[in-house]
Amino acid sequence: MKNKGYLILSILFFSIINIFSQNIKIKYLANEGVLIKSKSTQILIDALFKKEFDFLDVLPNSELDIIEKAKASYGSIDIVLATHLHGDHFNPHLVGNHLLNNKEAIFLAPEETVNYFKDDFKDFNQIVSRVKPSTPNLFKSQAITIKNVEIKVLRFEHFGDSPWKEAENVGYLISIEGKKILHLGDSKINIENLKNFNLQNENVDVAILPYWQLGADQQKDIIEKHIKPKQIFVAHIPIEDHIKARDVIKSIGYKNTFLLIDKFKTITIK
Known part of the structure; x- marks a missing residue:
């Protein structure tokens, strides 16, 4: 009888997990x-944009049209996030029309991005109640809950020189169904940017990081110490580097990485 009780408790325990x-x-x-x-x-994160640079990948117009019109599975999008306003991450018309056609979606972005959105999308007033700006001070964070999803908005400096680095750039730490997904946008990955967030203590399951910020031993050490993700998804890979990127990442010594190259490839995080 005692063994039967232990069995029932074990089943309940693993069911709850x-x-x-x-x-x-x-x-x-x-x-x-x-x-x-x-x-x-x-x-959706940083997914609604058009061709901005020839050397970067973009969705075909046919797929963008489906997203814009909120057709098929895109009609069930709950949250749309943009890390910053650059055209290879955000397009106000694509996002605006998606929100017009998907009455349940909420949009979250830095205030600079939202202001650009407001100025450039003529029907902004029809969706304004579902647009949420969030721009913490540099190296600070803000916790937001949208549709029962916990999102920590992390303010990072944008990588590069002027004018790129002036953009209000954020990362998102998303807690969803017991998993934590970190998306850093175009954040500059260095100790100064990371040290205040203690991401190494967040138990990050997946970190989505830009390829051009991973290419040195020093960067690897910083990522492993200050983010400590279980898995890295390598994004923002220039088209001309698609073939060699895998060898580059491997040569640096990264483990548990997945390169985001093949459009519509789906990875399950268990």
Whole structure:
């Protein structure tokens, strides 16, 4: 009888774990654009943009049209995130029309991006109630809950020189169904940017990081010490580097990496 009781308790214990830690699917779209999908929630990050630079990947117009019109599975998107306003991450018309056609979607972005959105999208007033700006001070964070999804907005300096580095750039730490997904946008990955966030203590399951910020031993050490992700998804890979990128990442010594190259490839995070 005692053994039977232990068996029942064990079944209940693992059932509870399963409830709070469901499988998450991450679908690569283009550049740093991904779709995160759980059993109950779908989140787009940096996915709605048009051709800005010839050397970077972009979704075909046919797919962008489906997203813009919120057709097929895109009609069930709950949250749309943009890390900053640059044209290889955000397009105000694509996002605006998606929100017009998907009445349930919420948009979150830095205030600079939202202001650009407001100025450039003529029907902004029709969706303004579902547009949420968040720009913490540099190296600070803000916790936001949208549709029962916990999102920590992390303010990072944008990589590069002027004018690129002036952009209000954020990362997102998303807690969903017992998993933590970190998307850093175009953040400069260095100790100064990372040290205040203590991401190494967040138990990050997946970190989506830009390829051009991974290419040195020093960067690897910083990422392993200050982010400590279980898995790295390598994004923002220039088209001309698609073939060699795998060897480059391997030569530096990264483990548990997945390169975001093949459009619509879906990875399950268990």
